[in-house]
Amino acid sequence: MxxxxxxxxxxxxxxxxxxxxxxxxxxxxxxxxxxxxxxxxxxxxxxxxxxxxxxxxxxxxxxxxxxxxxxxxxxxxxxxxxxxxxxxxxxxxxxxxxxxxxxxxxxxxxxxxxxxxxxxxxxxxxxxxxxxxxxxxxxAVHESEKRSIADAIDFRSIDVEPQYIGARIEGETVTLDFLKKMMDDFKNQKCLHKRYAYQIVLQTREMLRAMPSLVDITVSDGDHFTVCGDVHGQYFDLLNIFEINGFPSQENPYLFNGDFVDRGSFSLEVILTLFAFKCMCPSAIYLARGNHESKSMNKIYGFEGEVRSKLSDTFVELFAEVFCCLPLAHVINNKVFVVHGGLFSVDGVKLSQIREIDRFCEPPEEGLMCELLWSDPQPQLGRGPSKRGVGLSFGADVTKRFLQENNLDLVVRSHEVKDEGYEIEHDGKLITVFSAPNYCDQMGNKGAFIRFKAPELKPDIVTFSAVPHPDVKPMAYANNFLRMFS
Structure with a gap:
């Protein structure tokens, strides 16, 4: 013994x-x-x-x-x-x-x-x-006393130098031809003139401001709708999604479910491309806020540094303002609830309460808005502390009750890297979708997007692998000392 x-x-x-x-x-x-x-x-x-x-x-x-x-x-x-x-x-x-x-x-x-x-x-x-x-x-100026930076910008008064050979917007309208030229310029690591960048961001702001915090999407019978997860500044993988699934258009609409920027070092190219599609055809593309569409994250994880380096300080403030206008969640045909993070620390939250959230601010440290952006599912029942230190973890019972109380069928969320680009959990009632393959050039994961066809809205999941990109490392613009730790 x-x-x-x-x-x-x-x-x-x-x-x-x-x-x-x-x-x-x-x-x-x-x-x-x-x-x-x-x-x-x-x-x-x-x-x-x-x-x-x-x-x-x-x-x-x-x-x-x-x-x-x-x-x-x-x-x-x-x-x-x-x-x-x-x-x-x-x-x-x-x-x-x-x-x-x-x-x-x-x-x-x-x-x-x-x-x-x-x-x-x-x-x-x-x-x-x-x-x-x-x-x-x-x-710092208190939020309530802040003047909008957007109101102080007149892009029409900015001259475009004759030697500029990049993409140009003629008049007020963003066209597909302009978009193709801009995307091609970005592919060759060329910048867009700041006059047009202002025009795109300001026009997008006007549209987003007018939307509710919870947006209802209607897909007609026989039509389809695509949901993408985090892209995180991986521009070349975004182009690959369009290659596989077609450009956003009225007939081929998309929802990008937050975390467009940070970590990947082509975040500006990603956000300007998504915003430009929104300007070209508002019903072609829907955009939800992720936890990385916030000042505190952009300061650390690269977007702020990248915007400052490629455009200017004014743009840093402008993007922060526009990110506060992004809706927090979407519902497709009264059946599918789509949100970046997840569900809540309390039962009984109704869609009407989400619709009423005053979202025009930096995300708070607690409450419904914080939980929408930060929470994660867990395999155990009930609720637990968050692995992230913000938001919470919620079990299958929480998902099931939320769906029943709101007469919904499915939760789709993003926010977490998955080996296969997606994961189905909570008895099939919750799907995580993540669209940044080989995340940060090191995770080796696939990316995925989900196609829904009306009226059944059965999720059809398409996975894809990373494509090559120019030799600019992830986090190239990130906070100095965070880079020292990675």
Whole structure:
């Protein structure tokens, strides 16, 4: 018979073996597998801080920053002198935009390893970011007193230089010919003149402002409708979707379900293309807000830096304003509820309540609007805390009740990378669709979109693989010190 002590030794040895397998999975970008294996190692030996810190890092890679913070905190509790615990937690806080909490953790790393040049560099960057944030908070104008930047822009008075050879909008109308030329210019990494960029963004703003927070879409019998998930600045994959499924038009309408920008380094090209189709034919394309159509995310994940680099500071403010006009959810033929994130922390939410949300603001930290943009499904019943640290996780029972109470058949949402580009959960009542293949050039996933044909609206899922793009890395314009962690 083995004694308690011997069992513990055997468990510890086995845990080490599993950790090595987890490390291999991590190196192969198989982060979910790595999380599962680190979990097994923790079950055998929960007092090894390294396993918790490693699992925290894997959670970070899957954007599960809430879980990463929890695991890193556990590593710190086990070994308060383990600098990597603070380091991992600091990185997760940074990714959530919680700069002040991150700063505390990096200060701790520096205390534990005063001679580590890397820690010193990251602490400096973090201090700079927090100073900048404090400065911005100090000079910020209250939302209610803000003047609209859009009202101050007169694109008609901007001259186009004779030597400009890019796409041109003649008069007020965005045509398919203009769009094709612009898309082709973007393909060759040429910029659109800012006069036309202003025209597209301002016209889109007018249309979006007039829409309700919950938009009803009607698809006539025999017609079809396509729903796409996150595109995340992967412009060349967006062109591939149009290649496979045709351009948006009255006969071939699309809904893009949020997260058009950030991470991928062609976010400006993506957003101008989607907005230009909206201008060309408003019923050809519907756009929903994602959690990345917000100032705090754009500051960290690249869109702000990209717009500043390719256009100007004024455009940064203008896009922030237009993103606040994006509707929050769509319902197709009173049957299919489409939203970026997911459902709610309370039962009994009616479609009429969603329709009444005052959405013209930055997304709040809690409440219906926040949950629409941030929540995720979970395999267990009921509700649980969010892996992301924002919103919540909800089970099949929550989905079923929401559908029954609102007389709907299906929830379609995006917001999470899936190996096959989609996943069907909650007894077939919920589909996740994600349209950025090989996400961030490293996840190896497929992309997908869903075609619905009326009247049955049976989801027909089409998957596709990533296509090559010019050698500009994801996050090329992202916040300086976030890049230091990726």
């Amino acid at each position: 083995t004694s308690m002590g011997e069992t513990a030794v055997l468990d510890a040895e086995r845990a080490e073996e599993i950790k090595l397998l987890a490390n291999e999975a991590f190196k192969a970008n198989k982060f979910s597998q790595a999380i599962e294996l680190y979990g097994q190692a923790i079950e055998l030996n929960g007092l090894n801080a390294v396993y918790w810190a490693n699992r925290a890092f894997a959670h970070t890679k899957l954007e599960e920053y809430g879980s990463a913070v929890q695991d890193a905190t556990k590593a710190i509790e086990i070994d308060p002198k383990y600098s990597k615990g603070y380091y991992r937690r600091g990185a997760a806080y940074l990714a959530m935009g919680k700069f002040k909490e991150a700063l505390k953790d990096f200060q701790q790393v520096k205390r534990i390893s005063p001679n580590d040049p890397d820690a010193t560099k990251k602490l400096k960057e973090c201090e700079k970011a927090v100073q900048k944030l404090r400065f911005e908070e100090a000079i």
